[in-house]
Amino acid sequence: MFLEGRHQFDFLTGGTVRPLPGDALERLWKGEDSLIRSMLINSMEPQIDKPLLSVATAKDLWDTTQTLYSKRQNASRLYTLRKQVHNCKQGTLNVTTYFNKLSLLWKEMDLCRETVWDTPNDDTQYAKLEEVDRVYDFLARLNPKFDTICGRILGQRPLPFLMEVCFEVRLEEDRTNAMGVLLPIPLTPLPLALGPQIMTVTRIMGSQFLCVSTARNNGTPRISVGNSTVVPQETKTPTLGAIAQSGMPQSLGLISVDGKNPWILDSRAIDHLKGSSKHFISYVPCAGNEKIRIADGSLALIAGKGQIVPSDGFTLQSVLHVPKLSYNLLSISKITRELHCKAIFLSVSVYFQDMSSRRTIGTA
Structure with missing residues (x-):
């Protein structure tokens, strides 16, 4: 230079x-x-x-x-570098250091190759394929706690560029690190039906909520953490950070809500549910024979349905009014489907991004 x-x-x-x-x-x-x-x-x-x-x-x-x-056309060196890329794992490295380590290997591999293209378009097409392969290499060897963000990235069409992928994973790392420094907080479980699965919504300090996936075994609730399942013990008080770093599915992930009018975010829920008739901007009473099954197995009456605007830029359609519920449930999948957007979870918020323009259309 x-x-x-x-x-x-x-x-x-x-x-x-x-x-x-x-x-x-x-x-x-x-x-x-x-x-x-x-x-x-x-x-x-x-x-x-x-x-x-x-x-x-x-x-x-x-x-x-x-x-x-010169390393060009050095097959032995290229083979060694390919093995190093294959064996490169995040381990104890942070995301930035791990990405830089892979980048150095990729750049040296480029130096070892000397390819003559028939047309300039061949070079462009190959570069796109190589970019996708490197995204796969990067995601495949991240620590298991990033499985959720990896799944979200792989579900995007088109697949983001390598630098964008690294940025999103770094945001997730910052989020889990931020949650990990919180002090232990006593948790009390509250059963809740989210779609077809039995879930547990845990109340934190009376003003925030934490969603944890559970399965029942002979009546005993079990908290699913990563690839393992543990039985809650009274002698252990889990921290918010420990659960945030456990690698649980994002669709049942951590969310924080307003203590007065809590909205629990969940991407597995099919419909929006509200326990109070307040804040409806339009409301249509139901006939009285429509019901929904909740966590305890009973059927709860649907009193009506209508529209709600919880924040600027958002209009929730067909929100079900279920008086028996003491909480409000927001279906992420329904929002993303109706508004053609994606939900991106950060450390202290969730923002919704339009799939076509990639413009942020709302936050929560």
Whole structure:
């Protein structure tokens, strides 16, 4: 880059031709050429530069070095690099360090390849395929706690670019790290029916909510954490951060809500549910025979349905009024389906992004 900046790289490629002997410019050319040779030799390791001290010109030095140490068409080195990429895992590294480690391997692999394309379009198409492969390599070897964000990324069409993928994973890492520093908080479970599954909504400090997936085994609730299942114990008080880092599905993930009018976000819920008739901007009473099954197995009456505007930019359609419920349930899947958007979970909020324009259309 230094030589390019000083317009001296042509000394290495032969673009700047040596003047004929006796020419007035020969002395200037020799001075510049000697300076470039000196810079190249000083940048080399001692065991490499000594045999090259007697080379006559900078171009000869450059050609000799390329012949001896070029990695192009080096099948053995390329094979070694491919193995290193395959074996590279995040482990104890943070996301940025892990991504940079992979990037260095990819760049060295590019140096080992020398491909001649028939048309410029071939190069473009291959670059797109290679970009997708590198997204897969990056996601495949992340720690299990990022499985949820990986699933969301792989579900996008078209697949995001590599740098965008790295950015989204880094946001998830920041979120889990932020949740991990919170102090232990006592939890009390409250059963709730979310779609066809039995769920547990845990009340935190009386003003926030935490959704945790559960399955029942002989009447005993079990908290699903990552690939393992544990039985809640009275002697252990889980922290909000510990559950946030456990790798549980995002569709049943952590959400925070307003204590006065809580909306529990869940992407597995089919319909929006509201326990109170307040805040409806339009309301149609039901006949009295429509019911919905809740967590305890009983049927709850649907008193009516209508529209609600919980925040600017959002209009919730066909919200079911279920007086028996003491909470409000927001169906993420219904929002994303009706508004043709995606929900992106951050450390303290969720924002909704239009799938076509990728513009943020609302936050929660």
